[in-house]
Amino acid sequence: MVKALIVYASLTGNTAQCVDIVEEALTDLDVDVEVVESMQADPHDFLDVDLCLVATYTYGTDANLPDEIEDFYEELSEVDLTGKIFGTFGSGDTFYEKFCQSVDDFTEQFKSVGAVEGAESVKVDLDPEEEDIEKLVAFSKSLVEKAAAN
Numbered sequence: 001m002v003k004a005l006i007v008y009a010s011l012t013g014n015t016a017q018c019v020d021i022v023e024e025a026l027t028d029l030d031v032d033v034e035v036v037e038s039m040q041a042d043p044h045d046f047l048d049v050d051l052c053l054v055a056t057y058t059y060g061t062d063a064n065l066p067d068e069i070e071d072f073y074e075e076l077s078e079v080d081l082t083g084k085i086f087g088t089f090g091s092g093d094t095f096y097e098k099f100c101q102s103v104d105d106f107t108e109q110f111k112s113v114g115a116v117e118g119a120e121s122v123k124v125d126l127d128p129e130e131e132d133i134e135k136l137v138a139f140s141k142s143l144v145e146k147a148a149a150n
């Protein structure tokens, strides 16, 4: 059975909604999914799963990482995830110049520790609508296919 860990940060619930959608999609695909808030998460836990996922919103004056996921981001740089499949997603607001910058920051961080992107990241404008749900389900499916072939 494929195992997945989703680590997330969500202040007003939009990213949490995206997490629920991905969790349900992965469960429907027979994946054993664990969901952990970033403050409670340890990046070393990714070593025990087949699929490593991070979901986050973007905040601050210069598209900063949310405070509650910063330590996790830094510690992720110390974990060797060579060959592991990862996926990133989250919510932002297209009003801002750097839309979903934190999602991109995590994509780069995962790549820097050797993980392999299993599906293109999904960036949702505020709360997920029908087309976002479809994208998140397709994202989940693609990740599972990659993990199964890994």
Ligand SMILES: Cc1cc2nc3c(=O)[nH]c(=O)nc-3n(C[C@H](O)[C@H](O)[C@H](O)COP(=O)(O)O)c2cc1C
Pocket: 009, 010, 011, 012, 013, 014, 015, 016, 056, 057, 058, 059, 060, 061, 062, 063, 064, 091, 092, 093, 094, 096, 097, 098, 099, 100, 101, 125, 126, 127
């Ligand atoms: C002060 C502030 C700064 C923000 N900066 C950005 C930003 O740079 N880029 C972006 O895409 N969204 C930005 N956002 C929007 C949030 O990421 C967006 O509202 C998101 O849906 C929140 O997710 P959550 O409901 O999971 O907390 C900002 C919001 C606030 C309040």
